[in-house]
Amino acid sequence: YALNVVAVSLSLLITCGNLLVIISVIYFKQLHTPTNYLILSLAVTDLLVGALVLPFSTILSLSSCYYSSDFLCKVRGLFDLLLCASSILNLCFISVDRYYAVRHPLMYRNKMNVRVSVTMILVSWVLPILLLIAVIVRGIGKESPRSKCKIFLATEESTTGSVFAFYIPAVIILTIYLKILVVAKKQARRIQNIMKSEAALSKMENKANITLAIVMGVFHMCWTPFFLSISLYRIRKFTIPVVVIEAFKWLGWSNSMLNPLVYAFFYRWFRRAFKMIIHKLQQMS
Template structure:
């Protein structure tokens, strides 16, 4: 009987609170739909409109696919596990959720790494940017990002198996010694790299702004706005995910008592990042706003507007 209780999901108390359970379901379903719909708009926009067929936007497309899968896979799995009071067959489901979670989180930050490299080449080496960063190079970066993410997620998930199955409990975070290198490889090192690159971009952009000629001021302003927007995407990602990884690190060190419910809340904050990126694009990019309007109004189904000039 005691062993059976240990196999129950650690969030089993939610099952006893019917109102809370239904409220959680409504919130998660709403969040999942927002994530899927928002990122689907980005994906359709980049694929359909020829003007958006640029190396940078292909990286944005890869990031949007990652965010969409968070809403379509990770959130539903997490909700099922949270709502299950004592589901003995949830071991496989929990492992699948963990695998997708690590895969997509790692893919997000590696895609942001690629975007920062793209922006670095555009700002710091503008004359050679088109030769260095082309479609082939961009696709190669996307392939490497997803491949590394898949390998890391498989290794971390397999090594995360608990030695005693009887004491196994499904968590939204992994707290074993084997899992310690995971956050270092998937979050901290890429974050330091991205932050360093964007700091370099900021310094170079400021220096270029002082030397810019009036004849190309408008073009430079657009480029600067694109850099700021992508930096905001990075900032939003860090705001959403840093609390979780910091609390997880403190949890591992055992120097501070952090309730599991707090780490779970930080995890959900991280997942909510997937709904924010499309909002950033819609708010800062005029061409994305125009593309979204044409898609939502159904105009693209009335004819071939793929070559439309998005202002």
Template sequence: MCGNLLVIISIIYFKQLHTPTNYLILSLAVADLLVGVVVLPFSTILAVSSCLHLEGLLCKVRSCIDMFLCTSSVLNLCFISIDRYYAVCQPLRYRTKITVRVIVIMILVSWTVSALNGIGVTVRGLNEEQSNRCVLFQHTSLAIMGTFLTFYLPGFIMSTIYLQILMVSQRQVRSIQSTTCQNTKSGATISKMERKATKTLAIVMGVFLICWTPFFLCITFYPLSNYTIPVSVIASFKWLGWSNSMLNPFVYGFFYTWFQTSVRMIISGKIFQGDFTHFKLF
């Protein structure tokens, strides 16, 4: 919650950060913040209470909000990858293609689709046979629909886009290398650029896949295995997935120098000592 809150305050306060790309990061931070503020308290209550009178109602509410916010977080990640694709692969068309209007549409789509997905899956599951286990997707059709819209489709899109970005980046680096003086220093610089691009993309996709893949694979095979997978295993993988909302500020924020500067100004209280809205962060 602290990391996402720092991202939100930074982007809202500093005028220099009012860019289309940062609006997507802001939307992502809001979704991730709400996961920590709303979803995790519900989940904690359900985890520690075994005989709660309203456990069934809390489970349904938690499931709806959880689907809504987690799907929004994933879709925001997906739209960020699209934004990065145009920035890296089509830089000359970036400003005409990725405008504030387009970004607003992306944000509205991510939140609207997420809300419809969460409400739809929850409503469809109301008439299903009840179980003492508070687990998402206890029906096969719901599991297929929910996991496809929440993870598999966005994950496939993100993987494809970032792979394309990586290929284009390496191609651009080799093009620069072929037109510059071939010396040891140049070769070392080019090699460092390639490693940095590869490392950054590996972190972006790696964190997302490491956090969410175990849960969605488990939940996909859960109905097919006649519900034999231990609920404790599913719960553990779910908490791992939620941790993606905690790590996103590190992946999309701490890699930017402007975020490091803004965090120092916020934590030190400098922004309360005057008007720093137009302060140059980079």
């Protein structure tokens, strides 16, 4: 019963939060920018995680039937791999976009235009699809003994997929945001030389540090425990209980709930859009 409540609550929060982002970007012309198109793609991916993966996972985890749910278990696992990999790649491209905005502010509009943004979105979907096809092809004929459906895959293919779906993007995200922090501090120093204000510099540096910590902290806090535990579980050097890995998986899925907060709620226009949408819904009800 407790798992049902947690699953339903998390699924609703993910769906509603990302739906607000999607409606805001589509409805308000002021939000039609290359950066927000990337956030829109991220929101669509996270919405599908909340609407498809979580309900399927809950049903299969609680199912007492070991055999009839075998096909559904595999389908759920493939959707999970596709959507989570796409979500992480979207986050990776958003970090690239933010780097150009900070590092090359004068050239940003020319470098990161709509065409580049659409290309990034296509890559963030096409690469997970190719990864999914590779997992399916390599898994053909490798039928595992029938057992209760797990919410994670611990095969050789899934471990290889983790490298491309998480470890490489995670390193890119960490590297880029550390570069953003360095650039932001340099710019703050220049502003200090102009304004001659130590208080202004301290305020800007603190804001940059807090933003960086939230952006990197949320992503790594949610996904790193799961991917590390699944790697250790696969090589069998450490005995990790399945229930612990499944708990880490739920933590990873919660990243789809936190993404709207991190990448949308910090923007003033998004906050205004959310208030207007919620006010409109209240009037309609």
